[in-house]
Structure formats: C-alpha cells, structure tokens
Amino acid sequence: MDLNLLLTLEALLQEQNVTKAAARLHLSQPAVSAQLARLRTLFDDPLLIPAHRGMTATAKALQLQEPLHQALNNVRATLSTHRDFEPATAALTVGICCSDYLQAALALPLAKTLRRTAPGVRIALRNMDPTQLADRMEHGDVDLALMTPQDAPPGLHARHLFDERYVLIGRRDHPQLRDGISMEDYARLEHIVVSLSGGGFLTPVDTTLAKFGYTRNVVLSAASFLMVPEMVSRSDFVALVPRRLVRDRSDAFKQLEAPVPVAGFAVAMLWHDRTHGHPGQRWIRETLAGLAAAP
Numbered sequence: 001m002d003l004n005l006l007l008t009l010e011a012l013l014q015e016q017n018v019t020k021a022a023a024r025l026h027l028s029q030p031a032v033s034a035q036l037a038r039l040r041t042l043f044d045d046p047l048l049i050p051a052h053r054g055m056t057a058t059a060k061a062l063q064l065q066e067p068l069h070q071a072l073n074n075v076r077a078t079l080s081t082h083r084d085f086e087p088a089t090a091a092l093t094v095g096i097c098c099s100d101y102l103q104a105a106l107a108l109p110l111a112k113t114l115r116r117t118a119p120g121v122r123i124a125l126r127n128m129d130p131t132q133l134a135d136r137m138e139h140g141d142v143d144l145a146l147m148t149p150q151d152a153p154p155g156l157h158a159r160h161l162f163d164e165r166y167v168l169i170g171r172r173d174h175p176q177l178r179d180g181i182s183m184e185d186y187a188r189l190e191h192i193v194v195s196l197s198g199g200g201f202l203t204p205v206d207t208t209l210a211k212f213g214y215t216r217n218v219v220l221s222a223a224s225f226l227m228v229p230e231m232v233s234r235s236d237f238v239a240l241v242p243r244r245l246v247r248d249r250s251d252a253f254k255q256l257e258a259p260v261p262v263a264g265f266a267v268a269m270l271w272h273d274r275t276h277g278h279p280g281q282r283w284i285r286e287t288l289a290g291l292a293a294a295p
Contacts, residue, residue, distance in 0.1 A: 003075075005042070008035040010072055012047070013065045014139070017054040077277035085279035087118035092280045097126040097133060098146035101225045102267065105244040106146055106161075109291050110284075121284070137272035143281060144288070149268040156270045159285070161292035162244075165264035169229065169246055169253040170238040177238060183259045187214040192231055192239040198223045205240065208260050229253065267292070 011021040012032070022032040040047055043064070048055040057065070096107055103125055114121045126142055134153045136142040149158060168186075170177035176189060193203050201218045209216055220237065222228055228239045233252055240262060246253055269288060275281040 002038075005035055005039055006068060006072060008032060009039050009047070009064070010068055012036060012039075012055075013057055013061055013068070015054075016048065016051075016057060073273055076274070085283050087121070087283060089120065090118055090280055091120040092118075092284075093122045093124055094144065094281070094284050095124045095126055095140075095142045096144045096146065097128050097136070097142045099128050099225075101242055101245055102146045104226060105242065106267075106288065106292060110288055113287060113291065117287075118283075121280075133270075134272070138274060140274065143271065143275050144285070145270040146267060147270065148265050152268065152270050156272060157276055159269045159289065161267045161269050161289060163264055163266050164242050164244060166240045166258065166262045167243045167246065168238060168240055168256045168258045169232055170256075171233050171235070172252065172254055174236060174238070174254060176236075177254050177256065179256060181256065181259055183209070183212060183214060186259045187216050189217060189238045190219045190236055191216050192220045192222055192228055192237050193218050194225050194228065194239075194241075195221045195223065205258075205260060205262055212260075 008021065008025060008027075011024050012018070015021040015024060018032050018036065019029055022029045025032065036048065043060060045060040046058055047061045048057055096110075098107060107123060107125055111123050114123070126136070128145070128147060130147065130151050130153060133142065133145055134155060137145070137156070145152070145156075146161070149160070152158060168177075170189075176185065187209055193201060193205075195201070195203075199221055201221050206216050206218075220231070222231070225241055225245055228241055229246055229249065229252070231237060232239050240258060243255075246255060269285060269292075271281070271285065
C-alpha cells in the first residue's frame with residue numbers, strides 16, 4: 001500500500017474535484033487522475049463518478065471517508081508530536097478566528113508577545129462564522145477560534161479563557177458622568193450601542209431599563225465594538241463595552257460600573273483534532289491562555 005494514494009483519496013473525497021485535489025496536493029492533474037485509477041483498482045469501486053458539477057462520491061467512498069481521515073490524522077499527529085518546538089527559531093503560521101473585539105483584546109497582545117519570544121511565528125486573523133468553523137478547521141484554514149462557548153460547534157476541543165464583563169465609558173472630562181450615577185441620569189445620557197447585525201438600537205440593557213420605567217437615549221448604533229472607544233473619546237457619548245477593550249486606557253476614559261445590571265459573557269479557545277497534538281500549536285495555546293489569565 002502506497003500511503004500517498006491514501007492522501008490523494010482523502011483530498012479527492014473532500015474536494016470531489018480532480019483539479020482542486022491536485023492543487024491542494026501540489027501535483028499535476030494527470031498525476032492525480034492516474035492515482036485515482038489505481039485507487040479504483042485497489043478498492044474495486046469507481047469511488048468518484050462524474051456529476052453535474054465536479055464529481056460525486058460513491059457509497060463505498062462515503063463509507064471510507066471518515067475512518068480514512070481519522071487514520072491519516074493519527075499518522076500526522078504521530079509524525080508531529082515527537083518533534084520539539086523551539087519558539088525562538090520556529091517558523092509557523094497560526095490561523096485565528098475571532099471577533100474584532102477579541103482581535104484587539106487577545107490577538108494583538110499575542111502578536112506582541114510573539115515578536116519577542118517567537119519572531120518566526122505569524123498570525124493570520126480570520127473573520128468569525130460559527131456555521132463554517134468546524135469545516136475551516138478541518139481543512140486547515142483556521143487553527144484556533146476565540147468565542148463564546150455556547151456558540152461553539154460540537155466536536156471541537158475547548159478551553160475556558162476568561163469571563164468578561166461590561167463597563168460604562170465616557171471621556172475623562174464628561175460633564176454628566178460620575179461615580180454612583182442614578183439609573184434615571186444614566187438613561188438620559190447619549191448612548192452608543194453595538195448591533196453586530198447592523199442598525200439595531202435596542203439591547204437587553206434597554207429591556208432591563210424598561211422594567212424600571214426608563215428609556216435609554218440611544219443616538220448611535222455601531223456595527224462593531226472596535227471604533228466605539230474612539231467615538232466616545234471625541235464626544236459626550238457614553239457606551240457599555242467589554243472591559244478588556246479599554247483596560248489599558250484609564251488615562252483616556254472614565255470607566256464606571258453601570259447602574260443597571262448587565263450580563264457578561266465567557267470566552268473560550270477552541271481547536272480541532274487536526275492540531276491537538278502539534279507541539280507548536282500546543283505552545284501557542286498555552287501562551288494565549290497565559291495572556292488571557294492576566295487581570
């Protein structure tokens with residue numbers, strides 16, 4: 001048995017297209033076609049048959065796909081785990097999927113740390129889409145995800161990193177923002193809210209305020225937390241933001257506890273079996289966990 005044939009079969013079953021499988025394997029299309037012919041003889045089955053778009057797997061091919069993938073992952077893990085990882089000399093690219101807030105709160109500190117300890121390790125930041133996360137990890141596009149654990153797809157390894165809470169921020173010389181502000185005065189302030197889907201002006205905070213008979217004066221809806229501190233610093237607007245987004249900027253903002261209960265959220269790190277045993281990936285995960293543990 002030629003192990004390269006199994007690697008080709010794995011790529012063909014995932015791509016269901018000879019041209020794409022050849023590009024993924026860095027082989028020519030005729031070479032992959034020849035290997036597919038050998039595989040058909042080996043398994044006494046067509047494995048892939050022409051379809052309207054590309055090719056479609058036969059029943060036997062579908063039966064082979066998962067055990068083949070698991071077996072090859074075990075081989076990859078065996079080949080990688082015996083190697084020592086030397087951060088100072090290592091060359092590695094790590095794909096990290098997370099929201100823009102977590103890019104600022106965790107990915108940026110990680111990148112700064114790597115410049116000092118592992119200058120050959122690079123970070124590729126990816127946009128978060130939980131519905132595609134597991135597939136992107138399986139195909140190697142993403143190595144780590146930072147997200148709330150309740151949104152995580154099943155079947156991934158997970159590690160809790162920290163619990164986040166919200167703080168109320170305003171510019172340092174804001175005339176109405178003070179410690180112990182009442183709920184009524186808080187509602188009268190000019191608020192920025194974040195609507196990740198875009199354009200929303202109501203959040204669970206407004207539902208809570210309504211129970212006490214107050215309506216918040218929301219004047220701006222942002223699609224991201226990332227620019228909110230800058231907006232607040234240049235205006236009389238206030239906003240509730242995750243604490244880690246502004247924890248090192250006490251010189252720029254007043255940071256207060258909101259007079260209304262605001263639920264926080266947990267942040268976890270997730271990864272796939274594909275990278276579980278890789279020594280470099282393990283080192284990255286431990287480094288990230290250490291940064292997350294900082295107060």
